[in-house]
Amino acid sequence: MSKKILLEKASIPGIKTYEVYRQNGGYASVEKALKSMTPDEVVEEVKASGLRGRGGAGFPTGLKWSFIDKKSGKPRHLVCNADESEPGTFKDRFLMEYIPHLLIEGMITSSYALEANLSYIYIRGEYMWVYKILERAIKEAYAAGWLGKNILGTGYNLDLYVHCGGGAYICGEETALIESLEGKRGNPRIKPPFPAVSGLWSNPTVVNNVESIAAVPWIVNNTGAEYAKIGIGRSTGTKLISASGHIKNPGVYEIELGLSVDEFMNSDEYLGGMIDERPLKAFVPGGSSVPVLPANLIYKTANGEDRLMTYESLSDGGFATGSMLGSGGFIVYNDTACIVRNTWNFSRFYHHESCGQCSPCREGTGWLEKVLHRIENGHGREEDIDLLWSIQSKIEGNTICPLGDAAAWPVAAAIRHFRDEFEYHVRFPEKIKNRDHFVNEPFEKVRHLVGKQTV
Ligand SMILES: Cc1cc2nc3c(=O)[nH]c(=O)nc-3n(C[C@H](O)[C@H](O)[C@H](O)COP(=O)(O)O)c2cc1C
Numbered sequence: 001m002s003k004k005i006l007l008e009k010a011s012i013p014g015i016k017t018y019e020v021y022r023q024n025g026g027y028a029s030v031e032k033a034l035k036s037m038t039p040d041e042v043v044e045e046v047k048a049s050g051l052r053g054r055g056g057a058g059f060p061t062g063l064k065w066s067f068i069d070k071k072s073g074k075p076r077h078l079v080c081n082a083d084e085s086e087p088g089t090f091k092d093r094f095l096m097e098y099i100p101h102l103l104i105e106g107m108i109t110s111s112y113a114l115e116a117n118l119s120y121i122y123i124r125g126e127y128m129w130v131y132k133i134l135e136r137a138i139k140e141a142y143a144a145g146w147l148g149k150n151i152l153g154t155g156y157n158l159d160l161y162v163h164c165g166g167g168a169y170i171c172g173e174e175t176a177l178i179e180s181l182e183g184k185r186g187n188p189r190i191k192p193p194f195p196a197v198s199g200l201w202s203n204p205t206v207v208n209n210v211e212s213i214a215a216v217p218w219i220v221n222n223t224g225a226e227y228a229k230i231g232i233g234r235s236t237g238t239k240l241i242s243a244s245g246h247i248k249n250p251g252v253y254e255i256e257l258g259l260s261v262d263e264f265m266n267s268d269e270y271l272g273g274m275i276d277e278r279p280l281k282a283f284v285p286g287g288s289s290v291p292v293l294p295a296n297l298i299y300k301t302a303n304g305e306d307r308l309m310t311y312e313s314l315s316d317g318g319f320a321t322g323s324m325l326g327s328g329g330f331i332v333y334n335d336t337a338c339i340v341r342n343t344w345n346f347s348r349f350y351h352h353e354s355c356g357q358c359s360p361c362r363e364g365t366g367w368l369e370k371v372l373h374r375i376e377n378g379h380g381r382e383e384d385i386d387l388l389w390s391i392q393s394k395i396e397g398n399t400i401c402p403l404g405d406a407a408a409w410p411v412a413a414a415i416r417h418f419r420d421e422f423e424y425h426v427r428f429p430e431k432i433k434n435r436d437h438f439v440n441e442p443f444e445k446v447r448h449l450v451g452k453q454t455v
Helices: 018-023 028-036 039-049 061-064 092-096 100-114 129-142 174-181 211-223 222-227 262-265 339-353 361-378 384-395 404-426 430-432 443-450
Strands: 077-082 118-123 147-150 156-164 207-208 239-245 252-255 282-283 329-334
Touching: 018 100, 018 129, 028 100, 028 211, 039 061, 039 222, 061 100, 077 100, 077 174, 077 211, 092 100, 092 129, 092 211, 092 239, 100 118, 100 129, 100 156, 100 207, 100 211, 118 129, 118 174, 129 156, 129 384, 147 207, 174 207, 207 211, 211 222, 211 239, 262 430, 282 404, 339 361, 339 404, 361 384, 361 404, 384 404, 404 430
Parallel strands: 077 118, 077 207, 118 156, 239 329
Antiparallel strands: 147 156, 239 252, 282 329
16 A cells, blocks of 8 residues: 555545644644744755656756755745646646645745745646635635735745636646746747746746645655655655556556556556456556557566656666656556557647747647548558658757657657557558447457568
8 A cells, every 4th residue: 555645635524624634734844844944954855855846857856946046136936837738647636626735735835945925826727626726725824824924923925826827738838837927828938047047027936746846745744854765766755646548447546656567557456457357558657748658568677677656667768668757647558449549649639739939849740640640540651650750750859848759759659669550550541441440359459460560
């Protein structure tokens, strides 16, 4: 049974309300930090915890905090990234919906560490009902004296606002988010300067994911050293995973990092195995942006080691044989799933969501979508597969923000691991046009028609 840090209290009846949250130890980290720690001591504690950003990139949170410019005399800001638009990822919503005061407590303790007096939660526009839950919780926190002027009589002031997002995936990229928060179109900025130097209104700003901020109260209450004991190696602590697809128990899970993929996938405590006992075909461990892996690379790495739910193990072997933990959007496919259709679906999303600033992304995502669409609809040409490979390789690394990479990686991985499936689409268009593939005829059974995998 994994230790619970974030969701431990989420099922307590009434925990959404301030009274119940407080009765169950809520806001203790604010008391401890403000009354007995300096801001820099809080930063050191978070550094010691080894906590890595839960928004996808896994950058160490304490280190990021230590970059914030406290000497310029400019106001500082903490911005919570609650934009959560990555397909397959729905863990931040769960946390904010069921235990909103944990995020608010984390925002206060973290803002204190950064010596910020004005902070924001930027929430995905479609999460309107969660926005309302947060608004109510913030109102309660103000009424109880945890926000506003002279908090707990310590002289520390903090105002916290929830800002409803612009309704675009790109607004989750931290600099686009800052632009959007400033009231502009959410176009990513060129870095450097990084937000820690020049962020919101050119002030030093830290942008952190909901889950990263929600881990801070536990770290402050229990020490960073205790947090670092949970997990394995450089993957410390717990992680929220949103699981979907052909599994028996989809949902949001809090796991200790280091759990094996096998146990997560198959034990009744977690996903409970494949629905209808059908064979496992592929999985995406970290949301639509990360590479898909075929069945033979899911439970074991290419070296034959157990694949673990850690940053390191999931990326073992680089993109040739690994993927990424990413945002923890765990999507599972059985043998009836069509990888080409899935890849086209993801590409459609990235094309729609590209902000259009950089030509390789603006044009390239459109081409990816177009070529995938014709292959998926039985109009593909043999050379289209190499064309797809070429297009994705020209997007990756050639854009201001990583949305271009996010669009390229799923296509590259699908071709790398499932090229024969693309070839099948091209060579048997009638089956494809009749939608007679995979759903009625699992791919394993038709693989011989395509021949040997070529990549
Ligand atoms: C296109 C795009 C979308 C993103 N969406 C999110 C998001 O919804 N939530 C999030 O926390 N990070 C998102 N990120 C990552 C953020 O830019 C940033 O790295 C993150 O908020 C930092 O928080 P962390 O260090 O706590 O992970 C996105 C990045 C890109 C390129």
